[in-house]
Structure formats: C-alpha cells, structure tokens
Amino acid sequence: MDNTWYIATVWIGLALLASVISMRTAISVALVEICVGVIGGNFLGLDPKTEWISFLAGFGAILLTFLAGAEIEPDVLRKYGKESISIGFLSFLLPFLGAMAYALYVAKWTLEASMICGIALSTTSVAVVYAVMVETGLNKEELGKLILAACFVTDLGTVVALGILFAHYDLWLIIFAVVTTIVLIVTPWFTRWFFRVFSGHVSEPEIKLLFFLLFGLGWLATHANSEAVLPAYLLGLVVAGLFKDHKEMVRHLRTATFALLTPFYFLKAGTIVSLPAILTSIGLIIVLLVVKVSAKFIGVFPLTSAFRFSRKIGMYTTLLMSTGLTFGSISALFGYTRGIITQEQYTVLVTVVIGSAVIPTLIAQWFFEPEHHEVNGDWQK
Numbered sequence: 001m002d003n004t005w006y007i008a009t010v011w012i013g014l015a016l017l018a019s020v021i022s023m024r025t026a027i028s029v030a031l032v033e034i035c036v037g038v039i040g041g042n043f044l045g046l047d048p049k050t051e052w053i054s055f056l057a058g059f060g061a062i063l064l065t066f067l068a069g070a071e072i073e074p075d076v077l078r079k080y081g082k083e084s085i086s087i088g089f090l091s092f093l094l095p096f097l098g099a100m101a102y103a104l105y106v107a108k109w110t111l112e113a114s115m116i117c118g119i120a121l122s123t124t125s126v127a128v129v130y131a132v133m134v135e136t137g138l139n140k141e142e143l144g145k146l147i148l149a150a151c152f153v154t155d156l157g158t159v160v161a162l163g164i165l166f167a168h169y170d171l172w173l174i175i176f177a178v179v180t181t182i183v184l185i186v187t188p189w190f191t192r193w194f195f196r197v198f199s200g201h202v203s204e205p206e207i208k209l210l211f212f213l214l215f216g217l218g219w220l221a222t223h224a225n226s227e228a229v230l231p232a233y234l235l236g237l238v239v240a241g242l243f244k245d246h247k248e249m250v251r252h253l254r255t256a257t258f259a260l261l262t263p264f265y266f267l268k269a270g271t272i273v274s275l276p277a278i279l280t281s282i283g284l285i286i287v288l289l290v291v292k293v294s295a296k297f298i299g300v301f302p303l304t305s306a307f308r309f310s311r312k313i314g315m316y317t318t319l320l321m322s323t324g325l326t327f328g329s330i331s332a333l334f335g336y337t338r339g340i341i342t343q344e345q346y347t348v349l350v351t352v353v354i355g356s357a358v359i360p361t362l363i364a365q366w367f368f369e370p371e372h373h374e375v376n377g378d379w380q381k
Contacts, residue, residue: 124322
C-alpha cells in the first residue's frame with residue numbers, strides 16, 4: 001500500500017512498540033528500534049527507500065549528531081583532551097587497519113573494497129552512544145562527555161580517511177571547506193546575539209536558525225561528496241558553550257528529535273538488513289565483527305587502564321567505543337553506490353555495523369553500566 005498516512009502509521013506504530021519494549025526490558029530504545037526494524041523489513045514489507053522516510057531518517061541522524069557534539073563542553077574537552085584524543089584515535093586506527101587487512105588478504109576483496117571495509121568498521125556510533133548517554137543520564141557527567149569526545153575523534157578519523165582515499169578534489173570540496181570554516185568561526189557569537197534578541201517566542205526562531213545552518217551545510221557537504229553529519233557534529237561543538245544557558249530550548253529540540261526523527265533513523269537501519277543474505281554470509285559476518293570488536297579492545301581498553309579508569313568503567317567505555325552505525329553504514333553505502341563494493345559485500349558490512357551497534361551496547365548496559373555514584377566527582381582511580 002502506497003498511502004502516505006498508512007505508511008506513517010505503521011512506522012510510528014513500530015516506534016511506539018519499540019518504546020514500550022525498551023521501558024519493559026531496560027534495553028536502549030535505539031537498539032530495540034533497530035531490531036524491530038529488522039522484523040519490519042523482512043516480514044512486514046517496510047521499504048527503507050521511501051523518499052520521505054529517508055529524509056526523516058537522515059534528518060534524525062543529523063540532529064542526533066549535532067546534539068551529541070553540543071554535549072561536549074569546551075571545559076571538559078580541555079580537561080580530558082589527552083584521554084579523548086588517545087582513545088578516539090586508536091579506536092579508529094586499529095579497526096581500520098585490522099578490517100582492511102582481513103578483507104584484503106583473507107577474504108580476497110579488492111584493495112579499494114578492503115579500504116571501504118576498514119573505514120566502515122573503524123567507526124564508533126555517535127547516534128547509539130548519545131542515545132544511551134541520554135537514557136542513562138551520563139550525558140550530564142564528565143565521563144559521558146569524555147566518551148562523546150572520543151567518539152568525535154574516532155569518526156573524524158573515519159571521515160578524513162574516506163575523504164583522503166576516495167574524495168573528488170574539485171571546486172565543491174574547496175567551497176564546502178571554506179564555507180564550513182567561516183560558519184564555525186562566526187556561529188558562536190552570531191547565535192549568542194540571535195538567541196538573546198529573538199529567543200522565548202512560541203515559534204522557536206532559535207531552533208529554526210540551527211535547522212537553517214544544518215540544512216545549508218548538509219547541502220554543501222553532499223555536493224562535495226562528504227556527509228551532512230560531519231558539519232553537524234562540528235556545529236554542535238562550537239555552540240556547546242551557548243547551550244548551557246538555553247536548557248529549555250535544548251529540551252524542546254531533544255524531545256522533537258527523540259520522539260519523531262530518530263525512530264525513523266534506527267528503524268530504517270534495521271530494515272536494510274536482509275535475513276536471507278545474512279544466512280549465506282554468516283561466517284564472514286561473524287569474523288569481521290570479531291575483528292572489529294577485538295581491535296577496539298586492543299586499542300581502547302589498555303588506555304582506559306593507563307588513564308586510571310576503574311575496570312568496570314574501562315570495560316563500559318571500550319564496549320561503547322566498539323559500537324558502529326552512523327558513519328559505518330554511510331561508508332558502506334558510499335562504496336556500494338560508487339561500484340567499489342558489491343551488493344553482497346554491502347550487506348555483509350551493514351550487518352556487521354548493525355551487529356556492532358547492538359551486541360556491545362547490550363553487554364555494556366547489562367553487565368558494566370556504572371551507577372551514578374561511580375561517575376560523580378573524581379571517578380578516576
């Protein structure tokens with residue numbers, strides 16, 4: 001059935017079901033939405049290629065990424081700069097090299113396809129991590145902000161690698177880089193003035209200003225063969241200090257994002273998974289998932305010990321850094337649409353990425369989620 005209201009009813013109904021299951025099972029709603037999406041895509045005929053669904057899902061990913069960046073306060077970033085940069089960099093580098101090497105030398109993929117594999121599996125899902133942070137309240141604690149900052153470093157490495165290895169160096173890329181730099185420099189003082197003059201109205205002009213900036217930079221990013229979530233993250237970082245003084249506006253923005261937009265993003269991620277395709281490539285999927293998570297552990301867990309995290313918090317941090325979704329699926333789709341990887345390879349990568357979003361997060365929440373008294377104040381040993 002092609003009726004728009006029927007399609008919307010089914011998708012929102014599944015989002016509602018996922019919320020109820022999440023509340024009853026204490027599992028992150030993002031993970032439940034992915035699993036419900038798998039069922040919907042394989043048994044209910046949900047079509048992830050519906051244009052308006054794709055727009056809402058993409059907008060949800062952009063806003064989630066923006067909000068995650070806005071949670072990283074400059075003071076916390078300066079205080080934990082060494083930890084977040086070190087953890088984030090190795091969280092990118094080792095999975096990138098490990099997955100690329102396995103795809104090239106063992107799975108016998110082409111060099112370019114192996115590069116896409118390494119890039120897709122090097123990521124940490126800002127969307128999943130931020131959703132978990134908000135649900136648990138850790139986004140308000142310094143530990144949560146450190147983890148989000150490390151996610152930013154990891155995904156910045158992913159985007160830079162994708163750009164260096166596959167970008168088309170043309171005029172649009174130069175325009176995108178120049179305009180983004182100017183916007184990031186001007187935005188902090190301009191938004192401070194705009195919010196002071198125009199905030200408090202029922203029409204929420206300050207939120208519309210943020211949407212305007214996100215859409216504009218997203219348009220330039222796609223023209224430059226980049227991704228709209230990258231400038232969204234950077235924009236969130238530069239307005240983080242301002243958001244501390246406008247908590248009511250942030251609450252409105254977060255409510256709209258989690259109630260309407262992110263369910264479409266996570267449900268769509270699940271609908272992409274083809275269960276028959278998984279069965280035919282299950283061995284490779286399991287091995288690549290093990291390669292990714294193992295490389296994350298080798299890179300991240302020793303650093304958490306070196307930075308005096310408790311073992312429980314170190315495991316929790318490492319598991320969350322092992323997640324993948326946003327940039328991983330984007331990188332896989334980039335390779336598929338440009339003919340670098342086959343449809344079968346794309347299915348393998350997307351399944352591994354979604355598996356890494358679900359399994360490490362479940363383990364982290366069930367066995368290693370810290371109590372609030374463990375992360376208040378001086379939580380390092």
